[in-house]
Amino acid sequence: MKRKEFRKLISVEKAREIMNSLQVLPEKEKFAIENVHGKILAEDIIAEINVPPFARAIMDGYALRAEDTYACSETEPARLKVLGSIPAGSDARFTVSAGEAVEIATGAPIPEGADSVVMVEYSSEENGTVLIYKPVTVGENIMKAGSDILKGERVLRAGRKLGTREIGVLASVGKNDIPVLKLQVGIISTGDELVSPGEKLARGQIYDANSYTLCAGVQECGASPMLYGIVKDDETIMRRALETAVSECALILTSGSTSSGAGDVIYRLIDEMGETLAHGINIKPGKPVVIGIIKSVPVIGLPGNPTSALIIFNEFVAPLIRKALGAGDELKRVENGVMSTNFRSEGRQQLLPVGLVRGRVYPADRGSGAITSLSEADGFIEIPSSTEFVEAGTPIEVTLFGDVEKPDLLIAGGFCPGLDLLEDLSGLRFRTLYTGSSGGFSAIASNTADIAGVNMPSRDSRGEDGILYNIPTIENMGLSDVVLVKGYRREVGLIVRQDSPITKLSDLLGKRLINRNLGSGTRALLDLKIAELAAEKGISKKEFMDSIPGYISGAKSEAAICDAVASGKAEAGVGKRNCAEKNHLKFIKFAEEDYDFLIRKEMLETPEVHKFLETLNSAEFASKLPKGLHVYERTGEIISFE
C-alpha cells in the first residue's frame, strides 16, 4: 500500500529556538512628532535643555524677596515698590532688590534677585506700590529650572514605545524629527483559489483573508506591513515575488502553498533560493509551517487557513517582531478563563482556537472538530500532547488575537433578524452562531452557548393545531438546567417568483423545491405540514415528499434559498416573509411558528441576560421587529423544567 512520505516535524521548543536565532534587523526613519504615536524610538534621547529652561512663576502674583514678607500680616501688610510687570513669554529683565517687587504672570521667568512669588490673591496694588498680606517662604510658587528634566539627562531610551506621555517628554525637550524604528514585513498570500476582497468571485474561488489579518497583526506589533498581494502557485511568479520582497523587507511572511499536496512551491523555492531551517512544527496547526532564510532575510511560511495562520503568527512570529523592535511580551494579550465544556483532544499538542465570553472559554469549532471559524475565535489555548481530555471548569490561559472586543453573550441556534434587533437595542454584544435550531439545543446541552434561539416544532396535542414548539425537544433531550423564554412569532411560508403558478403547499407536487438543511426548525415545520397534507390526500408522507424534486436538498440560509428561487434553480423555497420581500419574491404563508429562547438556568441572574430579557419585553423591540415577525401575549414568559 502506498503511503506518502511525511517530513519530520520539529518540536515546539526547537521551533522557538530557531525563531529566536533569526536576525530581523529594523531600519531607522524620522517622523514629525505628531506622527510617532505607537512607534518605537530608534535612539536615546538626551535633553539638550533644562525643562523648564528657566525658573518660572507657577502662579499669577508678585516676584519678590521672601525676606521682605516675613513680618507682614493681613493687618500689617508689607509695602513694596513695583518695578514693572513680566507677562508669560516675555524676556523683560528686572533686578529685584530689598523692598521691591515685580508683577508676574504664571509661566513668566522669575526676575533676578527675586526668590519667591506671592499669589495675587494676597496682594493689592496702588500707585506703584504693592501691599502683601501673607508671608511666603524662599522658593514658594516658583518652579526651578530643570526641575522636570535636566539638561544632559537621557530622557528616553532607544526601544521605548512612544505613548502620550513619552511624546510629551519629546516635545518638552524640543524634539521634532523623531528617529523611530521601521521594520518592514513583507506579506505574500499564495493559492490559485484566492481573490482579493472587492473583486468578483468565480466558482471555486475564495477571498484572501490572510494578507489582511497578517497586515493588521504586523501593525499591532508596531512594524510596517508591505503587501505583495496574491501570488499564484507558480515557481517563476513566486520566485520573482520572493526576490522583490527580500530586497525590500526585513522579514517575509507567506501563507498557503505549504502542504505536501499539489502546490507546495514555497518550501522548494526557499530551499533553492536560500536555506530551509524547518518544515513543519509538531503542534496543530503547525504542520505546514516553513522557516527559512533567503539572502539573510527570514521567510516564514504560514498555513493557508486564516485561523491557523493567525494562531501561528501570534505564537511564533509576533514574539520575533516584538523582539526585533525591542519590545517585550507586554504586547502579548493574555487572559485567564475556565473551560465551558469538556474537550477531547487528539492526543497531539495543539493550539486550539477558542472564544472567550465573560471568562468562559469555548472551542471555536462549532463542534465540527475540523473547521475553525475566524469570526468566532477570540484567541487560542495550548493543549499539551499529554492531555487527552480537558474537563469543563478547568482554568486555562487564552492568548488573544491582539486587542479583541469580546462578546457579552454567546448565542446559538436558528438565524433570525430579530436577534440583530435585540443586540442593537440592548447595547449588548452578541456572538451569534447560526447552527440551526438543532445545533442550538446541542450547544445549550454541551454548555457551549449561553442562549439558543430555537423554533423546533413537534406534533404534540398540547400545542395549537397539534404543533408544540421546543418543549417536546427539551423533554426528549432531558434538559433540566434550562429555562425556555417564549420569544415572538414568525410567519413561515413558501418563497416563489412573482409570476409563479404556485399559490399553496399542495401546488409543490412535481415542482423543484429548495429546502432548508436538516436540523433547521423551518424544515421540520415543513415536514409536519407535508405529513398533514399527505394524510388529507390519503398518501404516505414519503410518497408525497418523493414527488417534490429537491425536497432532500438543504440550504443553510434563507438567503441561499432566495438566490436559488430568484435564479430559477428551484421553483420554490421555504422561509420567512422579510427575506422573501427583500429579494422581491412572493411569499405564501403556511404557518406561524414560535421562535423562543433556551437559556441556561444559571445565566438567568446575570446582568447580561437581564438586559436581554428586558429588551425582549420592551415596547421598542415590539415596534421595530421586521414585517412578518411579531411579539404576542406570551412573549417573555419563562417556562422551567424539572
Next chain:
Amino acid sequence: MKRKEFRKLISVEKAREIMNSLQVLPEKEKFAIENVHGKILAEDIIAEINVPPFARAIMDGYALRAEDTYACSETEPARLKVLGSIPAGSDARFTVSAGEAVEIATGAPIPEGADSVVMVEYSSEENGTVLIYKPVTVGENIMKAGSDILKGERVLRAGRKLGTREIGVLASVGKNDIPVLKLQVGIISTGDELVSPGEKLARGQIYDANSYTLCAGVQECGASPMLYGIVKDDETIMRRALETAVSECALILTSGSTSSGAGDVIYRLIDEMGETLAHGINIKPGKPVVIGIIKSVPVIGLPGNPTSALIIFNEFVAPLIRKALGAGDELKRVENGVMSTNFRSEGRQQLLPVGLVRGRVYPADRGSGAITSLSEADGFIEIPSSTEFVEAGTPIEVTLFGDVEKPDLLIAGGFCPGLDLLEDLSGLRFRTLYTGSSGGFSAIASNTADIAGVNMPSRDSRGEDGILYNIPTIENMGLSDVVLVKGYRREVGLIVRQDSPITKLSDLLGKRLINRNLGSGTRALLDLKIAELAAEKGISKKEFMDSIPGYISGAKSEAAICDAVASGKAEAGVGKRNCAEKNHLKFIKFAEEDYDFLIRKEMLETPEVHKFLETLNSAEFASKLPKGLHVYERTGEIISFE
C-alpha cells in the same frame, strides 16, 4: 484687603453630567481594508456571500461517495474509477456517481455527487483507478458552504473596533472599501510663552507639549487629531483659530489661557461666540477647565500644565470621544496598586499624578507638592475631599495615561552616566529621578524610590583621607531597613576653559565659580576640600568661601556648569571628567569620590535588584564605564545597618 473674586467651581458629578450631554458627532469615511486596523466600523456589515462560498475539500485526496468505502480495508481496498482532478481554484465540473472518484486538492470545490473526501494517505492510484484503504463517513474532510459565515448574516455591527480578527472577517466576505467613523478633534495650544518643538527657544519661552500629548491621546481613543498649532493670547487671532476649527472639527480642545490671570481669553471668547456651560471643576487640577459650545461644536479648555492637561483629558474628555465612537470603557487603562508612601492631601478632591512601579504607586511630584513632572507620571489616582491622609500600603486604582510602558525600578539620587550604562546592560527599565544625593536619601527614607545613587561625603576618621561616603549620612538619618551597595569611583575636579590660568583648588580665590546646588554630593565634597585648604592656610572656611565669587550659586546639572564655564559666565565649575571633556573643557581632578547604591532591604531579593547587582558586578559594565569612572575592589560589596 483686596481678594480676587473667584468664579463658582462646579462639582465633578455636574461636570460629568455636562460632558455626557455634549453631542460629538462623527462622520463616515471609507478606507481600503489594509488601512483600517484600530478604526471603528461605521455601518453594519452583512455577508453577501457564504464563507466558504462552496463546499471545499480540507485535505488533499479523493472526492467520492462515502457509501463506496464502507466495506473497504487495508487488505481489501475499494477500487474506484478516477474521473479527473480538481486543483484549488479550479472550476472543473464533474459528477461523481457510484464507483467513481475525483482527485481533489485542499481548498478545491467538492464535485457534484461526492459527499466526502478520503485523504491521499489512505489511497493509491494507478492507471485511472484509485484504491481506497480506509472508509470515510458522509461529510468527512469537507467544509460545507456557509459553515463559517452565512450569506445574509450580519457579521460585524457598526461601532465595532477593527482588530486582526474583524479584518479577517471583512476580507473573508470580500469587503474592500470599509466604512469607518472619523471623528476630527481640533487641538489648539495657547500661550505667549510657547514655541513649537524643533524651533529655537528665546529667553522666557518653553516648548509646547500639549499639542502633541493631546494629539496622541486623541489617536489612542480612535479619533483623528487636527493640530491648529500655537495661538497667541490675542482675541482676534484666537477668534479666527476657533472659527476655523469649529468649521472643520466635531470637538475642539484648547489648552492654556484659562486661568483668571493675565490671559484668560478662551472663556471670554466662548461666551461671546457661543455658550459657556462651565468654568472650573472643583477637583485639582480642574480649576482652569472651560466647557462650552460654539455653533453646536463642543469646545473644552484644558489647563496649560502638560500633566494637568493630560489628567483632565483622560478623566473627562477621553470618555466623551470614546462614547462618540461607540466604544466603551474597555479602552480606559486602569491598574491596581498600593501606595508606596504616606500622602497628605490638601483636603480638596484631587487627581494626583503618580508613577506605578511593580504595583507600587508613587506621587509623581518629586516631593515638591506643587510641581508635577510629566516624565515620571504613568497615570493618576483620585483622592476624595474627605481623605486627608493616604497611608502607605493602601490599595488604590491608577488610571494610566493610555498604553504606558512602566519602569522596573525607580531610582533617585545624583546624576551619573554610569546609571544609564547599568540600565542598558541590565535590560531593565529605570525611572531615574535626579534629585541629588540628599534627595536620594530622602526618597529611600520616605519609601518613594527603590534605589538611590549617592555620593555624599562626610568628615569621618573611618574613611580614606578622613572622608567617608554615605555611611555617616545613613547613620545620622537612622535608616535601618536599607543596605548600601558599594558602587564605583568617580574623578571629581574643577572644570575650566582650556586657556584658564587655574590649575589647582587654591587658584579659585577671587575667581567666579559656578557651584553645584545644595544637596549635591559633589558640592559637599568641594566644601570639605575647601575647609581642608582653609585650615592649611589658617583662615576660616567661611572667609575662604566668601572670597570665591559665586560659591553660593547652585547649578542643578553638570551640563549647566559646563555651559556657564564655556560661555564665560563663570571661570570655573565643579564636576566629573567625562562631562568636561565632552564639552572640550579642561578637567583638574581634586578627588575621587565613591558613588554607591542605597537600596531598601526588602528589595534585595527581587529579580530586578538581582539583575541590577549582577550587572554592576559584570566585566562588561567595568569595561564600558566612561572615562573618569572606574570599578574597584569594593564594587558590589553589601553593607548592612542595624
